[in-house]
Amino acid sequence: DAGVIQSPRHEVTEMGQEVTLRCKPISGHNSLFWYRQTMMRGLELLIYFNNNVPIDDSGMPEDRFSAKMPNASFSTLKIQPSEPRDSAVYFCASSQLQGTYNEQFFGPGTRLTVL
Amino acid sequence: GDSVTQMEGPVTLSEEAFLTINCTYTATGYPSLFWYVQYPGEGLQLLLKATKADDKGSNKGFEATYRKETTSFHLEKGSVQVSDSAVYFCALRYAGNKLTFGGGTRVLVKP
Numbered sequence: 664d665a666g667v668i669q670s671p672r673h674e675v676t677e678m679g680q681e682v683t684l685r686c687k688p689i690s691g692h693n694s695l696f697w698y699r700q701t702m703m704r705g706l707e708l709l710i711y712f713n714n715n716v717p718i719d720d721s722g723m724p725e726d727r728f729s730a731k732m733p734n735a736s737f738s739t740l741k742i743q744p745s746e747p748r749d750s751a752v753y754f755c756a757s758s759q760l761q762g763t764y765n766e767q768f769f770g771p772g773t774r775l776t777v778l
Numbered sequence: 779g780d781s782v783t784q785m786e787g788p789v790t791l792s793e794e795a796f797l798t799i800n801c802t803y804t805a806t807g808y809p810s811l812f813w814y815v816q817y818p819g820e821g822l823q824l825l826l827k828a829t830k831a832d833d834k835g836s837n838k839g840f841e842a843t844y845r846k847e848t849t850s851f852h853l854e855k856g857s858v859q860v861s862d863s864a865v866y867f868c869a870l871r872y873a874g875n876k877l878t879f880g881g882g883t884r885v886l887v888k889p
Contacts, residue, residue, distance in 0.1 A: 706879045
């Protein structure tokens with residue numbers, strides 16, 4: 664299995680630009696999570712989806728952030744406009760919804776730098 | 779609300795030393811407990827888990843026991859290697875899928 668796939672792996676952009684991060688979950692998984700990791704704030708859950716439906720977006724910092732999951736095999740996290748404080752590593756994770764041992768599998772992350 | 783507290787790092791050890799990372803949690807019910815590990819430049823990987831009180835999770839020489847009476851899930855390894863250098867995250871989860879993570883503990887093992 665290919666695991667969770669994220670693209671791009673690295674993104675450098677200028678303040679004010681739109682940034683789109685992409686995620687392909689593991690086939691057969693029906694829960695998807697977006698996290699942000701920074702030195703200052705640690706690992707934060709931004710939003711998660713069950714069966715393509717957003718369940719909890721309380722971690723989304725502000726209206727500049729939006730996430731979509733148009734189908735079971737693809738999700739995007741968009742930042743518009745981007746700001747330097749958005750610089751972080753963004754992780755996508757997926758899991759099966761049911762079952763006791765529904766482990767979350769993490770992708771390699773996208774390192775975002777906003778200048 | 780639910781929360782997870784880990785000892786702050788970094789923890790610096792020599793190879794073959796004993797490692798303990800403390801983790802305590804606050805929760806209203808009986809969550810499942812997890813340890814995740816993040817190696818440099820990578821995403822998090824599940825290291826071990828326990829789903830009920832007194833369960834012991836183990837993997838790669840690491841162990842942790844779910845202690846309901848002390849609301850703890852401390853991670854231990856008897857003899858660390860340089861390759862164990864990483865950041866370790868304690869986490870809890872209820873029946874839903876949402877994980878609540880601790881702040882992470884960086885471990886550095888020197889040869």
